[in-house]
Amino acid sequence: MDQDPTTITEHGQAWQYEAVAEPMTRQCIPSAFSMVGGIRPGMRVVDIASGPGGLSVAAAQAGAQVLATDISEDMVERAAQRLASYPNCTARVADAHELPLEDGSFDAAFSLFGVVNVPDWRRALRELVRVTRTGGHGCISTWRDPSAVGPLRFLAEALRMTFPDAPALPRPEGVLMLRSPETFRDEMAAAGFHDVDVRIVDVVWSARSVDAFLEQSGPLYERMPPYAELAQADRDRLVPALRSVAEKARTEDGLRVTATALVGAGRR
Numbered sequence: 001m002d003q004d005p006t007t008i009t010e011h012g013q014a015w016q017y018e019a020v021a022e023p024m025t026r027q028c029i030p031s032a033f034s035m036v037g038g039i040r041p042g043m044r045v046v047d048i049a050s051g052p053g054g055l056s057v058a059a060a061q062a063g064a065q066v067l068a069t070d071i072s073e074d075m076v077e078r079a080a081q082r083l084a085s086y087p088n089c090t091a092r093v094a095d096a097h098e099l100p101l102e103d104g105s106f107d108a109a110f111s112l113f114g115v116v117n118v119p120d121w122r123r124a125l126r127e128l129v130r131v132t133r134t135g136g137h138g139c140i141s142t143w144r145d146p147s148a149v150g151p152l153r154f155l156a157e158a159l160r161m162t163f164p165d166a167p168a169l170p171r172p173e174g175v176l177m178l179r180s181p182e183t184f185r186d187e188m189a190a191a192g193f194h195d196v197d198v199r200i201v202d203v204v205w206s207a208r209s210v211d212a213f214l215e216q217s218g219p220l221y222e223r224m225p226p227y228a229e230l231a232q233a234d235r236d237r238l239v240p241a242l243r244s245v246a247e248k249a250r251t252e253d254g255l256r257v258t259a260t261a262l263v264g265a266g267r268r
Contacts, residue, residue, distance in 0.1 A: 014078035016219040018052040024150055025113050026054045027203045028141050028261050035197055035265035036108045036137035039064050046106045048128055049096045049114025053079030059110075060086035067106075069094035096124040104133040104268075112263075116142040121174030122191065129192035132268040138193055139265035141201075142178045146171055149259040150205030151217045152224070154249075158241035159226055163234070166226050184264050193266025201263055207255040210246045214239065 032055070033039050041063030047056040050068035052075055060066045060083055068079040068091040079091035094100055096111070096118050109132045115124035125140065132138050143149050147156040147169045159166045178184045181198040188196045207213040221227040230238070249255045 012074050013072070013223075014052040014074045016223075017075070018054070018078065020151075020216065020220045022052065022054045024203050024205050024259070025051075025141075026058070028112055028201050028263050029055055029058050031199055031201050031263045032110060032112060032139045032141065032265065033058070033062075035199065035263065036110075036139055039108070043108065044106045046101070046109045046131060047079075048094075048099070048109060048111040048124070049118065050079055050091070050111075051075050051114070053082045053091065055110055055112055056089070056091070057082050057086075060089045064108075065089060067092065067101075069096070069099065071095050096127060099127045099131055101131045103130055104136075106131050107133060107136045109136070109138045110140070112139075112141045113143070113261075115140055116174035116178055117172045118174070119172075121172070121177075122187070125187070125191040129268060134268055136268045137265055138188075138268065139263065140188070141261055141263040142175050142184070144179050144200075144260040144262055146175055148257075149203070150257050151207075151213060151220060153257055153259070154213070154242055154245045155217070155221055155224065155227060157245045158238050161241045161245070162238050169224055169226060178262065178264075181262060184262055188264050188266050193268060196264060196266035198262055198264040201261045203259050203261050205255075205257045205259065206253075209254055210243055210250065213246050213255055214242060217242070 039059050039062040043064040045059045045064040045066045047068045050070045053068045056066045056068035065088040070076050076091045076093050083089040096115050109128045118124045128138050184198045185196045249257050
């Protein structure tokens with residue numbers, strides 16, 4: 001998370017996500033790959049709601065034939081750029097609710113922190129099942145508490161301190177429903193997966209200093225309605241609170257926050 005915030009902003013949403021969020025989300029990729037039995041050369045993999053393609057690239061590096069899909073053209077463009085050097089790997093725009101893909105066309109289907117965030121997440125999960133071949137595997141992930149993840153934890157606490165009546169950070173229905181490993185397992189089974197396993201993964205966010213965090217957090221916070229709706233004067237009022245809560249996470253090596261992710265996988 002040490003990229004120049006000006007450069008990140010100029011490149012757009014996909015680059016912002018890649019720089020700010022992907023260092024956290026990619027920490028779940030080793031568990032995800034292990035839970036589907038590993039990624040092998042020639043394996044057909046689809047990454048649904050892929051964002052800028054972090055998991056897609058990891059699967060491509062393992063030799064898989066990868067398709068990254070996302071509803072955002074910006075995300076798909078960036079994923080395509082990152083996959084360009086890998087044979088039989090590509091990216092395309094697609095709605096997770098209604099994938100333009102044939103039934104059972106992939107050995108493994110993934111959606112890390114993806115389908116859980118779409119409006120009809122159960123429908124999207126069923127689509128993930130549909131495009132997985134019989135005997136193949138599907139894998140999704142979510143945060144146990146999204147407001148406790150990395151710099152979002154600082155924002156949530158600073159908003160409460162500075163604006164007690166401000167609305168809480170948004171929590172999509174899918175994220176709220178799947179916070180329990182038991183419910184997570186039940187929902188994956190209801191969608192059509194068998195032998196479902198849900199694992200807890202500790203994800204670490206870090207920044208080299210409080211000042212670096214304050215400089216780099218803007219692109220992420222701009223995507224959060226409670227912050228995005230603030231006038232500039234109110235954003236300025238929030239800075240001392242952000243600095244105060246960030247100081248609590250300071251260690252000898254900089255800032256460090258651990259959040260809990262849930263990764264679930266099952267067999268079709």
